[in-house]
Amino acid sequence: MLKPTSSLVFSERPTRYVNGVRKKEHHLKPLLPVVASHAVTSERRQTRPEGLKPAASSPNNATISGPRKTKSAGSDRRKKTEVINEKRAFSSTTRSSKNSNNSRSKRGCRTEANDTRLNPDIEYGGWVDETSDILFIDSKSASTRPSEGTVTHGKILPKDLLIQCQESEYDSIYDINLHACHIKKIHNLEKFRKVKILDLSCNEIEQIEHLSSNTNLKELKLYGNKISEIKNLEKLTELCILQLQFNKLKSLGKGLLSAKKLKCLRVDNNHLTQIEAREIAAFSQLTNLDVSCNKLQNLSVFNCLNSLEELLASNNILKTVTDLSRCRKLQELNLSSNSLTSISGLKGLPLLASLHLSHNLLTSEAVQGLGKLRSLQELDLSHNKISKLNSFSSQFPVIEVLNLTKNSIEWLEVVHLSSCEFLVELFLAENPFIKSSDFKPSYHEEVHRCISGIEMVDGVIVKQTKQKPVPFMRPMSAASGLSAKQVQSQLQTVEADLNMFGQDLREKFENLRTTMDTLPAERPISVASELSITSVSTLASSRPGSSRCSSRSRLQDAKAYATTHFK
Known part of the structure; x- marks a missing residue:
C-alpha cells in the first residue's frame, strides 16, 4: 500500500458492535490541515481505550477475532464513552468548528450510523484504507x-x-x-x-x-x-x-x-x-512576447520592437511574414501551426538562433527567401511541402538541429546535407524515400554514412561519442610496495632533518640578534689608547733620520707598542 505524500488526518469513531458483529465508523473531522506527521499517526494508533483490551471468552460477553480483538459491552462502556469525549475535545481545539463544518459540507462527505461513504463525484486524489484506524485523503500541502x-x-x-x-x-x-x-x-x-x-x-x-x-x-x-x-x-x-x-x-x-x-x-x-x-x-x-493561440493575421506591427529577443506567434491565421528586419536582437521565433506561404520578412536577422515553422504551407522556394541566416542553429520545417535541400548548407552555415519530418524529400536531396559541417541532429521521418523498401530498414545508417558528423537521426543515436580510454591500473607487487614504503620513510626522515636545521638556524639568529642589541651605538674612547698613540708618535719622532714610510721603522714602532701594552 502506497503512503500518501500529503494528507488530511481524520478522527475515528471507536468500534461498536451490533448483535456481536463489529461495525467500524469513520467520522470525517479534519484534525491537521497539513501533512500528517508520524507523531500524530502513531499516537492515535496506539491510543486504545482500556476497556477494549482483549479479555477471556465467556458465555456472557461475546468476543470478535480479527486484526484487533476487543470486548464489546458491559462494564467498560463508560470508559469507552470517556475516550470518545476526549478525542472529540482534542479535535475541536485544533480547528474552528464553523470553518470545518463548511469545509465538510463542501467536500460532500456523509456519515451514517454504520457506514462511511464519500461522494463519488468528487476526486479526492488520494486513497482510503477502510481497514486502518485513520482515514487519509490526499490533498495539496499547505506550503504550496x-x-x-x-x-x-x-x-x-x-x-x-x-x-x-x-x-x-x-x-x-x-x-x-x-x-x-x-x-x-x-x-x-x-x-x-x-x-x-x-x-x-x-x-x-x-x-x-x-x-x-x-x-x-x-x-x-x-x-x-x-x-x-x-x-x-x-x-x-x-x-x-x-x-x-x-x-x-x-x-x-x-x-x-x-x-x-x-x-x-x-x-x-x-x-x-x-x-x-x-x-x-x-x-x-x-524582450519576450507571446501572442500564440489567437486570431492574428499580421506581424508587421512588431517591427518597432527593437529590443525583442523572443517572439511566439504559433496557432494564428498568418499567411505571410512581411517585415521584421528592425528586430535585430531577435533570437527565437515560433510561427508554427499557421498558414504561411511566404517568410521573406525574416531575411537578414543577424542573431536568430531558433526558428520554428512547422505545420505551414511552405515550399522550397519560400525557404530560399529566408536568405542567409548566419546564426541559425535550430530549424523546424516539419509538416510542410519542401522537396529541395541543395541551398541549406549555404543558407544555414552553422545549423545543428534540422527537422524535416513529413515533407516531400527524396534521398538524392538528403545527400546535399553532407556539406553542413555542424549538423548533429536530423529528423527525416515520413518522407517518400523512407517508405521505399531500400531505405526503410536501415536508413539511419545510410544517413550516417552520407553525413559523417551526424549523431542522431530521428531520435536514434548513430554515432557514439568517443571517450578517452581509462589507463589500465595493474596491481602493485610486493617488491614495488616495499620500495614505496622505503621512499616514504626516507621522505619523512628528510623532512625531520629540514625541520631540525631550520630550528637551529632560528636559534642562532636569535642569539646574534641579542648580542647585537647589547652593543653600544658608538665606540668608546679610552685614556690608554690616547697614551699609546702619543707614545708611539714620540718614539718615532725621537729617532733622528728615521722615516715612517720605511718598513724597518714601522716594525720598530710595532715592537715598541707591543712591549708597552702587552707585557
Missing part, C-alpha cells in the same frame, strides 16, 4: 497553496495574508500568492505597498482594479481568469512581467501605454484579432 482562511467567499483578508507570510507589518511582504482561491474581485491589497510579485492566477476575476497603491509591483500574474479588457494599470510604472494568457481579451487597448519598463508580456490563448502600433508604442524594453 494559500491557507483556507486567507480567502473567504472570494474575499481577500489582509490579516490572514500577514499570518500566511509570517510577518507582522504589511510593508514587510514582497510576494503574495493567491493562486486558485476563487477570487472574483481584486480588493483589500492597498496596504501592501511594498509587494513586488502578485499572483492572482486561475481565479474568477473579470476586471483589473484597485492596484494603484501597489506602485512597486514588478510581476503580475493574472492568467486563467475572465478578464476582457486591460485597464487600471497606469500607476504600475515599475511593472516588468505581465501574464494575461487564458483570458477573454480582444485587444490590448490603451491599458499598457505607461508600461515603459515591461520586459515580458504573455497574451496567448485569448481572442486577439489585431494589435495596433500605438498599443505597443511604449514597449521599448520588451
Whole structure:
C-alpha cells in the first residue's frame, strides 16, 4: 500500500458492535490541515481505550477475532464513552468548528450510523484504507497553496495574508500568492505597498482594479481568469512581467501605454484579432512576447520592437511574414501551426538562433527567401511541402538541429546535407524515400554514412561519442610496495632533518640578534689608547733620520707598542 505524500488526518469513531458483529465508523473531522506527521499517526494508533483490551471468552460477553480483538459491552462502556469525549475535545481545539463544518459540507462527505461513504463525484486524489484506524485523503500541502482562511467567499483578508507570510507589518511582504482561491474581485491589497510579485492566477476575476497603491509591483500574474479588457494599470510604472494568457481579451487597448519598463508580456490563448502600433508604442524594453493561440493575421506591427529577443506567434491565421528586419536582437521565433506561404520578412536577422515553422504551407522556394541566416542553429520545417535541400548548407552555415519530418524529400536531396559541417541532429521521418523498401530498414545508417558528423537521426543515436580510454591500473607487487614504503620513510626522515636545521638556524639568529642589541651605538674612547698613540708618535719622532714610510721603522714602532701594552 502506497503512503500518501500529503494528507488530511481524520478522527475515528471507536468500534461498536451490533448483535456481536463489529461495525467500524469513520467520522470525517479534519484534525491537521497539513501533512500528517508520524507523531500524530502513531499516537492515535496506539491510543486504545482500556476497556477494549482483549479479555477471556465467556458465555456472557461475546468476543470478535480479527486484526484487533476487543470486548464489546458491559462494564467498560463508560470508559469507552470517556475516550470518545476526549478525542472529540482534542479535535475541536485544533480547528474552528464553523470553518470545518463548511469545509465538510463542501467536500460532500456523509456519515451514517454504520457506514462511511464519500461522494463519488468528487476526486479526492488520494486513497482510503477502510481497514486502518485513520482515514487519509490526499490533498495539496499547505506550503504550496494559500491557507483556507486567507480567502473567504472570494474575499481577500489582509490579516490572514500577514499570518500566511509570517510577518507582522504589511510593508514587510514582497510576494503574495493567491493562486486558485476563487477570487472574483481584486480588493483589500492597498496596504501592501511594498509587494513586488502578485499572483492572482486561475481565479474568477473579470476586471483589473484597485492596484494603484501597489506602485512597486514588478510581476503580475493574472492568467486563467475572465478578464476582457486591460485597464487600471497606469500607476504600475515599475511593472516588468505581465501574464494575461487564458483570458477573454480582444485587444490590448490603451491599458499598457505607461508600461515603459515591461520586459515580458504573455497574451496567448485569448481572442486577439489585431494589435495596433500605438498599443505597443511604449514597449521599448520588451524582450519576450507571446501572442500564440489567437486570431492574428499580421506581424508587421512588431517591427518597432527593437529590443525583442523572443517572439511566439504559433496557432494564428498568418499567411505571410512581411517585415521584421528592425528586430535585430531577435533570437527565437515560433510561427508554427499557421498558414504561411511566404517568410521573406525574416531575411537578414543577424542573431536568430531558433526558428520554428512547422505545420505551414511552405515550399522550397519560400525557404530560399529566408536568405542567409548566419546564426541559425535550430530549424523546424516539419509538416510542410519542401522537396529541395541543395541551398541549406549555404543558407544555414552553422545549423545543428534540422527537422524535416513529413515533407516531400527524396534521398538524392538528403545527400546535399553532407556539406553542413555542424549538423548533429536530423529528423527525416515520413518522407517518400523512407517508405521505399531500400531505405526503410536501415536508413539511419545510410544517413550516417552520407553525413559523417551526424549523431542522431530521428531520435536514434548513430554515432557514439568517443571517450578517452581509462589507463589500465595493474596491481602493485610486493617488491614495488616495499620500495614505496622505503621512499616514504626516507621522505619523512628528510623532512625531520629540514625541520631540525631550520630550528637551529632560528636559534642562532636569535642569539646574534641579542648580542647585537647589547652593543653600544658608538665606540668608546679610552685614556690608554690616547697614551699609546702619543707614545708611539714620540718614539718615532725621537729617532733622528728615521722615516715612517720605511718598513724597518714601522716594525720598530710595532715592537715598541707591543712591549708597552702587552707585557
